[in-house]
Amino acid sequence: MTRVAIVGAHGKVAQQLMRVLYDQGDEFVGIVRNEDHADDIYRFGGEGILLDIETADVDALATAFAGSGAVVFAAGAGGDSGVERKATVDYGGSIKSQTAAQRAGVARFVQISAMGVDDPVAPDATESWTAYVAAKRDADAELRRTALDWTIVRPGALTLDDGTGLVSIAPRLERGAIPREDVARVIAEVLRSPETIRSQFDLVSGTAPIGDALADLTRANDIG
Ligand SMILES: NC(=O)c1ccc[n+]([C@@H]2O[C@H](COP(=O)([O-])OP(=O)(O)OC[C@H]3O[C@@H](n4cnc5c(N)ncnc54)[C@H](OP(=O)(O)O)[C@@H]3O)[C@@H](O)[C@H]2O)c1
Numbered sequence: 001m002t003r004v005a006i007v008g009a010h011g012k013v014a015q016q017l018m019r020v021l022y023d024q025g026d027e028f029v030g031i032v033r034n035e036d037h038a039d040d041i042y043r044f045g046g047e048g049i050l051l052d053i054e055t056a057d058v059d060a061l062a063t064a065f066a067g068s069g070a071v072v073f074a075a076g077a078g079g080d081s082g083v084e085r086k087a088t089v090d091y092g093g094s095i096k097s098q099t100a101a102q103r104a105g106v107a108r109f110v111q112i113s114a115m116g117v118d119d120p121v122a123p124d125a126t127e128s129w130t131a132y133v134a135a136k137r138d139a140d141a142e143l144r145r146t147a148l149d150w151t152i153v154r155p156g157a158l159t160l161d162d163g164t165g166l167v168s169i170a171p172r173l174e175r176g177a178i179p180r181e182d183v184a185r186v187i188a189e190v191l192r193s194p195e196t197i198r199s200q201f202d203l204v205s206g207t208a209p210i211g212d213a214l215a216d217l218t219r220a221n222d223i224g
Contacts, residue, residue: 002067003026003027003068004029004069004191005065006029006046007071009030010034010041017187022044022045024188029068030044030048031051053097054089062099062100062101065097065101066105071100071101073094073110073111081128087135091134094111098143107149109149111153113152115204118137150197150198151190153183153187153201158178159178159180162181168203168206168208169201169203171200173202173204176204176205185210186210186214189210195218199221
C-alpha cells in the first residue's frame with residue numbers, strides 16, 4: 001500500500017489502524033477536525049490534515065486524498081451526538097469522502113459501517129439510534145452504487161479489549177462484539193487484499209485468524 005488516507009483519524013479504531021500501518025511501514029495521512037489531534041497524527045508517524053468533514057468542501061478533501069492508494073472512512077458522530085450529526089457525519093461525511101476519492105482518482109475505499117443496519121429498527125428505538133442506523137445504511141448503499149473499489153466492514157459492538165487476532169467474518173452473522181484493535185487489523189488486511197474489493201461483511205470476534213477468515217469470505221463470494 002502506498003499511502004492510506006484516514007477520515008476521522010483520531011477515532012479509537014483509526015488510532016489502532018495507524019499503529020498497524022506504522023508497524024507495517026505504510027504511510028498514512030489522518031484527517032481530523034481539531035488542531036491538537038493533527039499533532040497527534042504526526043506523533044503516530046503520519047501526516048495530520050485539519051479538515052472538518054461537515055463543513056469542508058469536496059475539493060479540499062480531494063486535495064487531502066490526492067496521492068493516496070486508499071481512503072478509509074473511520075469517522076462517526078458518536079453515541080452522544082444528536083440526530084442531525086448522524087446525517088452530517090456518518091452519512092454526509094461518507095458521501096463527501098466518496099465523491100472526493102473519485103475526484104482525487106483514489107479508487108480504493110474502505111468504509112467502517114455497523115452490523116445490522118439493513119435490518120428494520122425496533123419501533124421503540126430512540127430517535128438517535130434510528131438516525132444512526134439510517135445514516136450508516138444509506139452511506140453504505142451509496143458507496144455500493146459508486147464505481148469505487150469499495151469494501152464495507154460492518155463490526156458488531158466495539159470494545160477496548162486487547163485484540164486476539166481471531167475473528168468471524170461473513171456477509172451476515174449473529175450479533176457479537178469485537179475489540180477495536182482487531183477491527184483495525186482486519187482493515188489493514190483488507191487494504192492488502194484486492195479480493196475483498198466490492199464485498200461487504202459482518203465482523204465479530206471468533207476463532208479464525210484474520211487472513212483465513214477473509215480468504216474464506218472471498219472464496220465463498222467466488223463460488224456464489
Ligand atoms: N461503538 C460501537 O460499538 C460501534 C459498532 C459498530 C460500528 N461503529 C462505528 O465504527 C466507527 C469507528 O468507531 P470508533 O469507536 O473508532 O469511533 P470514535 O472513536 O467516536 O471516532 C470517530 C471519529 O470521527 C471523528 N469525527 C466526528 N465528526 C467529525 C467531523 N465533522 N470531521 C472530522 N472528523 C470527525 C471524531 O473526531 P473527534 O475526536 O474530534 O470527535 C472521532 O475521532 C464509527 O463510524 C462507529 O459508528 C461503532
